[in-house]
Amino acid sequence: MPATLRDVARLAGVSPSTVSRALSTPAVVNAATRARVQAAAERLGYQPNRAARGLITGRTGNIGLVVPDLANPFFPSVVKGVQARARQSDVAVFLADTDEDAVEEVVLVRALAKQVDGLILCSPRASEEDLLAVAQETNVVLVNRLVEGVPAVTFDNEGGMRQAIAHLVALGHRRIAWVGGPRTSWSSAHRIIGLYAAANDNGVDLLEVGHFAPTYDGGMAAADQAVATGATAVVTYNDLVAIGLLARLHARGISVPDDLSVVGIDDIAMSRMTRPALTTVRLPKQKAGQIAVELLLAVLDDPDPDTIIGTRGTLHGELIVRDSTGVASDPARP
Amino acid sequence: MPATLRDVARLAGVSPSTVSRALSTPAVVNAATRARVQAAAERLGYQPNRAARGLITGRTGNIGLVVPDLANPFFPSVVKGVQARARQSDVAVFLADTDEDAVEEVVLVRALAKQVDGLILCSPRASEEDLLAVAQETNVVLVNRLVEGVPAVTFDNEGGMRQAIAHLVALGHRRIAWVGGPRTSWSSAHRIIGLYAAANDNGVDLLEVGHFAPTYDGGMAAADQAVATGATAVVTYNDLVAIGLLARLHARGISVPDDLSVVGIDDIAMSRMTRPALTTVRLPKQKAGQIAVELLLAVLDDPDPDTIIGTRGTLHGELIVRDSTGVASDPARP
DNA sequence: GTGAAAGCGCTAACAT
DNA sequence: ATGTTAGCGCTTTCAC
Numbered sequence: 001m002p003a004t005l006r007d008v009a010r011l012a013g014v015s016p017s018t019v020s021r022a023l024s025t026p027a028v029v030n031a032a033t034r035a036r037v038q039a040a041a042e043r044l045g046y047q048p049n050r051a052a053r054g055l056i057t058g059r060t061g062n063i064g065l066v067v068p069d070l071a072n073p074f075f076p077s078v079v080k081g082v083q084a085r086a087r088q089s090d091v092a093v094f095l096a097d098t099d100e101d102a103v104e105e106v107v108l109v110r111a112l113a114k115q116v117d118g119l120i121l122c123s124p125r126a127s128e129e130d131l132l133a134v135a136q137e138t139n140v141v142l143v144n145r146l147v148e149g150v151p152a153v154t155f156d157n158e159g160g161m162r163q164a165i166a167h168l169v170a171l172g173h174r175r176i177a178w179v180g181g182p183r184t185s186w187s188s189a190h191r192i193i194g195l196y197a198a199a200n201d202n203g204v205d206l207l208e209v210g211h212f213a214p215t216y217d218g219g220m221a222a223a224d225q226a227v228a229t230g231a232t233a234v235v236t237y238n239d240l241v242a243i244g245l246l247a248r249l250h251a252r253g254i255s256v257p258d259d260l261s262v263v264g265i266d267d268i269a270m271s272r273m274t275r276p277a278l279t280t281v282r283l284p285k286q287k288a289g290q291i292a293v294e295l296l297l298a299v300l301d302d303p304d305p306d307t308i309i310g311t312r313g314t315l316h317g318e319l320i321v322r323d324s325t326g327v328a329s330d331p332a333r334p
Numbered sequence: 335m336p337a338t339l340r341d342v343a344r345l346a347g348v349s350p351s352t353v354s355r356a357l358s359t360p361a362v363v364n365a366a367t368r369a370r371v372q373a374a375a376e377r378l379g380y381q382p383n384r385a386a387r388g389l390i391t392g393r394t395g396n397i398g399l400v401v402p403d404l405a406n407p408f409f410p411s412v413v414k415g416v417q418a419r420a421r422q423s424d425v426a427v428f429l430a431d432t433d434e435d436a437v438e439e440v441v442l443v444r445a446l447a448k449q450v451d452g453l454i455l456c457s458p459r460a461s462e463e464d465l466l467a468v469a470q471e472t473n474v475v476l477v478n479r480l481v482e483g484v485p486a487v488t489f490d491n492e493g494g495m496r497q498a499i500a501h502l503v504a505l506g507h508r509r510i511a512w513v514g515g516p517r518t519s520w521s522s523a524h525r526i527i528g529l530y531a532a533a534n535d536n537g538v539d540l541l542e543v544g545h546f547a548p549t550y551d552g553g554m555a556a557a558d559q560a561v562a563t564g565a566t567a568v569v570t571y572n573d574l575v576a577i578g579l580l581a582r583l584h585a586r587g588i589s590v591p592d593d594l595s596v597v598g599i600d601d602i603a604m605s606r607m608t609r610p611a612l613t614t615v616r617l618p619k620q621k622a623g624q625i626a627v628e629l630l631l632a633v634l635d636d637p638d639p640d641t642i643i644g645t646r647g648t649l650h651g652e653l654i655v656r657d658s659t660g661v662a663s664d665p666a667r668p
Numbered sequence: 669g670t671g672a673a674a675g676c677g678c679t680a681a682c683a684t
Numbered sequence: 685a686t687g688t689t690a691g692c693g694c695t696t697t698c699a700c
Contacts, residue, residue, distance in 0.1 A: 002448070004677060015687045020679055030685055047448050051385040051394065052677035055692045060385065062428075062449075070410035071603065080404050083431050087442075092449060094396075095429040097417050108421075114336070114381050115396075115426060216607055243607055250609065269405065270604055273550055273577055275584065338693060349671045354695055364669055386693035389676045 003044035012040035023048065063296060064094040064112035064119040066105065072214065072240060073268040074285060078122050078143060081289025089297060091117075102126050102184070106134070113138040118296045120289075121145070125184060141296045143288055145186045146312070151299055153291045153313040157187055158194030160281040160317035164235050164263045165198035167279070167319055173233040173261065177207045179222040179245065181214045181237030188237055191265070195235065207231050212241060219244020227254060232261065233325070239264035239271045242278055246324065257326030267320055276323030284315050291315070337378035346374035357382065397630060398428040398446035398453040400439065406548065406574060407602040408619060412456050412477060415623025423631060436460050436518070440468070447472040452630045454623075455479070459518055475630045477622055479520045480646070485633055487625045487647040491521055492528030494615040494651035498569050498597050499532035501613070501653055507567040507595065511541040513556040513579065515548045515571030522571055525599070529569065541565050546575060553578020561588060566595065567659070573598035573605045576612055580658065591660030601654050610657030618649045625649070 009016045014033060022029045022037035029037075040046075054060040065082050067075040079095065086093050094112055098105040102125040109126075113119060118139030124131060128147050134140055135150045142152035168176055178195055181188035192208070199206040207229040212218035219241035226234045226245065236242040242264030249256055256262050256276055264271060267282035291313045343350045348367060356363045356371035363371075374380075388394040399416050401409040413429065420427050428446055432439040436459040443460075446453060452473030458465060462481050468474055469484045476486035502510055512529055515522035526542070533540040541563040546552035553575035560568045560579065570576040576598030583590055590596050590610055598605060601616035625647045 005679095006677080016677090017679075017688080018686055021686085024679085028685080033685080049389075049677050050449055051388050052692090053679070054385050055383075055389060055677080055694090056679045058692085065429075070404075070414055071407075073405075073407065076404035076410050079429070080431055083429070087430075090445075092428050092446065093430075094426050095413070095417070096421075096427075097414055111424075112426065115384055216603070247607060247609075269550070270607070273581060273604075273608075275581075275609055339695095340693080350693090351672080351695075352670055355670085358695080362669080367669080383693050386676090387695070389678090389693080390695045392676085 002049075003046045005046070005048065007044055008037065008040045008046050011044060012037045059117050059300070060115060061090065062092045062094060062116045063293070064096065064109075064116040065122065066096045066098060066109055066112070066119065066124065067122045068098050068100045068105075068125055070097050073270060074238065074266050074283075075122060077268075077285035078289040078292075081286030082120060082293055083289075084286070085290040085293040089293070091293070091297075098125070100125060102130075106130050109134050117300050120292045120296060122289075122292075123185075123187070139296060139299050141292050141299065143292050151295050151312060153288050153295060153315065155187070155283050155288070156314050156316045157190040158197065160265065160283070160319075161191050161194030161235070162198040163317065163319040164265075164281055165195065165202060165204060167321065167325065168233045168235075168261060168263065169202045169204060171233075171261065171325060173231075174203065175205045175207065175229070175231045175233075177209050177226045177229045177231035177234045179209045179219070179226055179234060179236040179241055180211045181218075181241070183211045185214070185237070191237070205231075209234075212237070214238055214240060216240050216244035216247070219246070220248045223248030223252070227252070227260065233263065234260060235263045235265075237265065239266040239268045239278060239280055242280070242324075243270060243274055246274055246276075246278070256324050261325040263325060265317070271320075272322065274324075276326070279322045279325040280320050281317040282320045283317050288315055336383075337380045339380070339382065341378055342371065342374045342380050345378060346371045393451050393634070394449060395424065396426045396428060396450045397627070398430065398443075398450040399456065400430045400432060400443055400446070400453065400458065401456045402432050402434045402439075402459055404431050406572075407604060408572065408574075408600050408617075409456060411602075411619035412623040412626075415620030416454060416627055417623075418620070419624040419627040423627070425627070425631075432459070434459060436464075440464050443468050451634050454626045454630060456623075456626075457519075457521070459516075473630060473633050475626050475633065477626050485629050485646060487622050487629060487649065489521070489617050489622070490648050490650045491524040492531060494599065494617070494653075495525050495528030495569070496532040497651065497653040498599075498615055499529065499536060499538060501655065501659065502567045502569075502595065502597065503536045503538060505567075505595065505659060507565075508537065509539045509541065509563070509565040509567075511543050511560045511563045511565035511568045513543045513553070513560055513568060513570040513575055514545045515552075515575070517545045519548070519571070525571070539565075543568075546571070548572055548574060550574050550578035550581070553580070554582045557582035557586070561586070561594065567597065568594060569597045569599075571599065573600040573602045573612060573614055576614070576658075577604060577608055580608055580610075580612070590658050595659040597659060599651070605654075606656065608658075610660070613656045613659040614654050615651040616654045617651050622649055 009019045096108045122143040223245045264280040267280045271278040343353045356368045430442045456477040546556045557579045598614040601614045605612040
């Protein structure tokens with residue numbers, strides 16, 4: 001049986017409320033008694049029961065984190081960032097993996113919502129209405145998704161795409177293919193906007209190659225179509241797709257970067273392990289998780305809609321040049 | 335404000351206790367009233383407050399999951415297994431990542447322990463004493479680690495290593511190097527036992543190459559020493575190490591599998607994406623997570639030490655042959 | 669089969 | 685500055 005607040009009170013010879021105060025509002029209690037209480041608590045190994053506290057304060061000290069698929073290395077990074085920051089504030093994290101299922105996602109979110117002070121939804125697949133509904137009932141921070149009126153931390157997709165295009169243009173590329181992600185992906189939609197803007201500014205022909213699963217297999221599937229565009233460089237929805245693409249190109253005997261340059265997005269750990277290593281736009285994944293927690297904490301402390309509505313952080317990507325874009329001053333056609 | 339049990343009681347025209355019973359012990363309440371209660375609950379979107387329930391039942395309906403490093407793809411797989419199984423039983427999962435820090439691990443475990451019914455510790459780095467101490471205070475299930483008297487789900491390391499050696503022997507290898515994992519790794523220690531047993535039975539020379547970080551960089555670091563042993567094949571602590579090793583070998587112009595064969599352990603997704611693709615021993619990672627939850631649930635239902643002590647599941651690995659062991663009937667020396 | 673009452677461990681007025 | 689009282693939302697005796 002763990003010690004309760006009453007046990008501490010008895011041992012310290014004070015009332016329960018004094019113990020409560022000594023522990024959560026130390027400033028308001030006499031230094032001497034405070035010491036006595038702390039000693040007693042120490043001796044009993046007292047740990048407040050968070051559930052009981054939550055029952056009365058309405059705060060659980062827990063947050064929920066929902067991600068589409070932990071098997072995609074992008075998400076573990078975000079999770080690590082969330083964890084690390086949450087721990088600093090003594091907040092525990094419920095994690096839920098939706099297996100990329102938009103329906104399951106909403107169910108899980110609803111279930112979690114009851115037990116936490118707030119939720120971080122990372123790259124949610126749910127519809128905008130569903131997300132708004134959830135945001136109505138509970139504190140929500142979005143990561144990698146923007147919904148009007150909901151606090152969010154996103155990546156500067158347009159800026160990232162500009163960097164990728166600028167790099168490729170500098171290497172002489174003028175025909176560039178884009179391998180899109182899932183049709184419902186918010187980031188995919190926004191990346192292509194940035195691509196078109198950059199392409200226009202640079203006199204580049206942009207060739208869309210449709211939508212593919214955000215996976216290795218998706219990249220394998222996209223490769224032939226990307227080649228068929230006649231582009232000299234390909235930008236993909238994410239690194240996993242780029243790596244799948246690399247594999248298929250190799251199988252076909254198409255050399256990267258000699259015949260075709262490839263650029264990914266994310267900079268997952270795997271990207272420096274491929275051959276050739278993958279040029280990519282590094283997204284500050286852990287940082288995003290960390291900031292999401294900070295945003296959520298801010299929302300919890302001040303749930304005033306006026307301050308919060310539209311609160312958002314935008315994180316910038318960083319171009320990481322590796323061998324998959326080599327040096328191709330005279331990019332050959334495959 | 336979410337609806338409370340009293341709200342439901344009022345709407346259904348019954349007492350709170352009846353509502354409570356109708357929802358948690360449906361059998362014991364009249365069918366008609368039960369229906370009325372359920373209708374009312376439905377209409378109000380009533381969700382029981384788990385914290386309040388936990389306060390009285392002593393059960394939170396939550397479990398904690400602690401892993402060393404989500405960045406190692408092995409762990410997200412286990413986490414997914416845990417999640418999936420926990421969800422089925424309407425149990426929520428707290429996740430903590432210790433960043434491979436044994437001290438932090440114990441701290442985190444202690445903190446989590448207060449808020450959950452039980453803990454799943456995956457590949458814990460803490461000392462046996464610390465783990466025993468924790469297991470004393472709270473319900474614990476270990477994954478990939480064995481401590482006397484603590485329920486655990488482990489992998490059949492010896493069997494896995496036998497398969498790896500048998501495969502290599504069949505290909506003609508007689509000098510095989512082993513790249514070990516962290517000094518404190520339980521599985522590393524047990525894998526080497528299996529290796530020696532299998533090596534003895536097959537007249538194979540086993541060459542230990544020391545201890546390395548369980549990472550890509552660890553594999554890079556190990557490669558040269560592995561080559562220097564004069565072995566014709568290398569087995570590594572895990573796939574990540576094998577992949578790092580592959581990279582370094584390639585940089586040195588050593589061909590795999592022509593000059594040297596490589597076998598990993600785990601079968602992470604990345605292993606089929608390397609060049610050459612990695613032969614490995616597949617560990618049922620998700621399954622391990624799933625079983626860990628089942629074990630924990632069993633412990634919770636029947637905390638009788640006699641039934642539980644020593645409860646354990648052993649999962650078997652499966653050899654996955656890919657190109658990194660090619661066909662080398664006449665394995666050349668590098 | 670159902671209701672009334674008590675209380676899980678804690679905090680927050682309200683007194684003092 | 686400290687103690688007293690009440691109650692968060694729920695389950696569970698104990699009566700009926």
